[in-house]
Amino acid sequence: MLPGLPRPLLRGSGAPGDLRRAGRDHHARVVVGDGVAGTATRAHGADRPADPRVQAGIVVTEPEVSHVSENPAAPDPLDLPAGLLADVLSALVLDVPDRALQLLDDAELDAELRVRLRDAVQAAASTAGRAEALGDQLRSRGRWLDPDVIECYRVAFYTGPDWEAQLDNPLFARFAAKRAGLPYDKWPHYFDIYRRTLAPYVGAPVRVLEIGVFHGGGLDQLRALLGPQAVLVGMDVDPAAEAACAGRFDVAVGDQGDPEFLRSVVERFGPFDVIIDDGGHTMAQQITSIECLFPTLNDGGVYLVEDTHTSYWEPFLDADQTFMEWAKARLDDINGYHFRTEAELGVWTASVTAIHVYDSIVVLDKGRHQPPFCEVAGSGSFVYGDRITESVLLSYRASLDTRTQELQQARDFAGAALSDRQQAVDFGLAADELRSQLSAEVEQLRAELAAERERAAEDRARLAAEANLAEAERQRALVSAEIAGKQLEEVRGSASWRLGQRAKRLRRRS
Numbered sequence: 001m002l003p004g005l006p007r008p009l010l011r012g013s014g015a016p017g018d019l020r021r022a023g024r025d026h027h028a029r030v031v032v033g034d035g036v037a038g039t040a041t042r043a044h045g046a047d048r049p050a051d052p053r054v055q056a057g058i059v060v061t062e063p064e065v066s067h068v069s070e071n072p073a074a075p076d077p078l079d080l081p082a083g084l085l086a087d088v089l090s091a092l093v094l095d096v097p098d099r100a101l102q103l104l105d106d107a108e109l110d111a112e113l114r115v116r117l118r119d120a121v122q123a124a125a126s127t128a129g130r131a132e133a134l135g136d137q138l139r140s141r142g143r144w145l146d147p148d149v150i151e152c153y154r155v156a157f158y159t160g161p162d163w164e165a166q167l168d169n170p171l172f173a174r175f176a177a178k179r180a181g182l183p184y185d186k187w188p189h190y191f192d193i194y195r196r197t198l199a200p201y202v203g204a205p206v207r208v209l210e211i212g213v214f215h216g217g218g219l220d221q222l223r224a225l226l227g228p229q230a231v232l233v234g235m236d237v238d239p240a241a242e243a244a245c246a247g248r249f250d251v252a253v254g255d256q257g258d259p260e261f262l263r264s265v266v267e268r269f270g271p272f273d274v275i276i277d278d279g280g281h282t283m284a285q286q287i288t289s290i291e292c293l294f295p296t297l298n299d300g301g302v303y304l305v306e307d308t309h310t311s312y313w314e315p316f317l318d319a320d321q322t323f324m325e326w327a328k329a330r331l332d333d334i335n336g337y338h339f340r341t342e343a344e345l346g347v348w349t350a351s352v353t354a355i356h357v358y359d360s361i362v363v364l365d366k367g368r369h370q371p372p373f374c375e376v377a378g379s380g381s382f383v384y385g386d387r388i389t390e391s392v393l394l395s396y397r398a399s400l401d402t403r404t405q406e407l408q409q410a411r412d413f414a415g416a417a418l419s420d421r422q423q424a425v426d427f428g429l430a431a432d433e434l435r436s437q438l439s440a441e442v443e444q445l446r447a448e449l450a451a452e453r454e455r456a457a458e459d460r461a462r463l464a465a466e467a468n469l470a471e472a473e474r475q476r477a478l479v480s481a482e483i484a485g486k487q488l489e490e491v492r493g494s495a496s497w498r499l500g501q502r503a504k505r506l507r508r509r510s
C-alpha cells in the first residue's frame with residue numbers, strides 16, 4: 001500500500017516525471033504542487049512514451065470518459081496554530097471536551113473556523129464522534145490527506161468500536177502488535193478486505209504473486225494469514241526488495257509495466273491463484289499488469305489491486321485512462337452477454353465472474369462466466385403469460401418425470417439384480433463347500449477301494465498258488481494209482497495170487 005502518516009509528506013511543483021518517480025518510490029507520500037490547485041499537469045500527450053502493451057501486441061482497451069478531477073478542490077490550506085490540534089485531541093481522548101473548547105477559544109483562529117470546530121466538539125457525545133466531526137470540518141477546508149485530518153480520524157478509530165471489532169482479524173492483530181523491525185504501513189480498513197478476499201485460500205496450497213514487495217512485510221502478512229502451504233512470490237523493480245526477502249521468499253526483479261517481464265514471471269513461478277498489485281500504483285502500471293496477468297490467473301483465482309485511490313491523484317495519472325475508469329469498463333463487460341453481440345464480447349466478459357469495489361481496493365474474480373439464461377419456476381403463464389413457454393416447460397417437466405421414473409425403475413432393477421446375484425453368490429459358496437466335502441469323501445472311498453482291490457489281488461494270487469499245488473498233488477496221485485494198478489495186474493497174474501484166491505473161495509463155502 002501507499003505510505004501513511006509516518007512518512008514525510010512531499011510537497012512540490014515537480015514536473016509529472018518527477019512526481020511519477022516520487023509516486024513510484026513510496027517511501028514518501030506525494031502531494032502535488034504547493035497545496036494550491038492546478039500546479040501539476042496530467043502526464044498525457046505527445047511526450048508520453050509509446051504504450052508498452054501495444055508494443056508487446058496486447059489488445060489495449062480504449063479509454064472511457066475520464067471522471068478524474070484534475071485539480072481537486074482545496075478551499076483553504078489548513079493553517080492551525082502549531083500544537084493546537086494535538087492539544088485538542090488529547091483533551092478529547094481524556095474525555096474533557098470543555099478543555100478542548102477552551103483551547104479553541106484561546107487559539108488565534110479564523111472566526112468562522114473556530115465556530116465550526118467548536119460545533120464539531122459539541123455535536124457528538126463520544127470521544128470518537130467528536131474526533132471524527134473535527135476531522136470532517138478540517139477536511140472540508142483542506143486537502144483530503146492532510147496529516148491533521150488523518151490524525152482526527154485515527155483518534156476516532158482507536159477510541160471507537162471499530163478498532164476492537166478488527167482485533168479478531170489475524171492480519172490486523174499482527175499489524176497492531178508489531179512494535180519492532182522494518183516499518184510496515186497499511187490503511188487499517190484494508191485488513192478486513194484482505195481477510196474476506198483471501199478466506200477461500202487459507203490453508204490451501206495456492207500460488208500467490210505480490211507486485212510491490214518493499215521489505216517483504218506484505219508477504220509476511222500473507223504467510224501469517226494463508227499458512228505454510230501457500231507458495232508466495234514477490235515482484236519488485238527494486239533489487240533491494242529481493243535482498244530484503246532473501247531466504248524467505250522468491251522475488252523477481254523487474255518492472256510491472258513491462259509485459260515481457262510479467263510473462264516471464266508467470267512462466268517461472270505461475271500460474272497464480274492470487275495476484276496482489278501493490279507496486280508503483282501508476283495508471284499504466286496497474287492497467288498493463290492486470291491486462292497481462294489476469295488472463296493467466298487460474299480459474300477460481302482473484303486479482304486484487306491496492307491503492308486505487310491513485311486514480312484520483314495527479315502524480316499517478318500517466319495513461320489516457322485511470323485504473324478506476326478501466327475498472328468501470330469491466331462493470332459493463334461483466335454484463336456484456338445482455339447487450340453485446342457475439343463479436344463484441346471479449347475476454348473480460350467471458351472470464352470475470354465478479355468485481356468487488358471497495359474504498360481504494362478493486363478485486364476481480366476469475367472464472368468461467370458462461371452466458372446466463374433465465375429459468376422459470378412455478379407457472380410459466382403466471383410469470384410470462386406466455387403459453388408457449390409454459391408448454392415447453394410443462395413438457396420438459398413431464399419428460400423429467402418420465403426420466404425420474406425410468407431412473408427409479410432402473411434402480412429397482414439394479415437392486416433386484418444385485419440381490420439375485422448375492423443369492424447366487426451365497427448359493428455358490430454353499431455348493432463349493434458341499435463339493436469339497438464330497439470330493440473328500442470320494443477320495444476316501446477311492447483309497448478304500450484301491451486297498452480292497454489290492455487285498456483281492458493278493459487273495460487271487462494265493463488261491464491260484466493253492467490250486468496249482470492241488471493239481472500237482474492230483475497229478476502225483478494219478479501217477480501213483482497207475483503204478484499201483486500195474487503192480488496189481490502183475491500180482492494177479494502170479495500163481496501164488498491165483499492159489500490164494502482159490503483158497504479164499506473154499507473157505508467161504510465151508
Ligand SMILES: C[S@@+](CC[C@H](N)C(=O)[O-])C[C@H]1O[C@@H](n2cnc3c(N)ncnc32)[C@H](O)[C@@H]1O
Pocket residue numbers: 001002003024025026184185210211212213214215216217218219235236237238241254255256257278279280281285
Ligand atoms: C508500497 S510498496 C509495497 C509494500 C508491500 N506490498 C507491503 O505490503 O509491505 C511499493 C513497492 O512497489 C515497488 N515498485 C514501484 N514501481 C514498481 C514497478 N514499476 N514494478 C515493480 N515494482 C515496483 C517499489 O519498489 C516498492 O517496493
